[in-house]
Amino acid sequence: MTATEKIQGPASYFPSIEKKYGQPIEHWLQILRSAGDLKHMELVSLLKTEHKLGHGHANALVAYYLARR
Template sequence: MAMTAEEMMASMKAGLKAKTGKPLEDWVKIVKASGIEKHGEQVTMLKTDHGLGGQFHLPGGKRPAGR
């Protein structure tokens, strides 16, 4: 049976924390604090400065709130 959107979000959050040691909310704060506004530049910063893999995106491919 397919996962619900809520189950997928919970799984993604759990996986992110397990792989990085930080919850999604911390990563959103890091992106906001960087001051970087363009999505591609945010992804590059997360990859180069924090070692996140190439498949990392915020849920739904959305930018953090306020961006």
């Protein structure tokens, strides 16, 4: 990807997730890996309830994670 290409999809949320929650994306991906074999919305709920992420940010992280699993 070149510097002029715009990031699209779930990864486009990553800069705001890191800024708002003060953790690198790898931190959140490790939490998702540690959660085991849960469904999409179960993972979203985990991030929202246990880690206080907003729905959009949690959903973006889960979508990114599951697409690469």
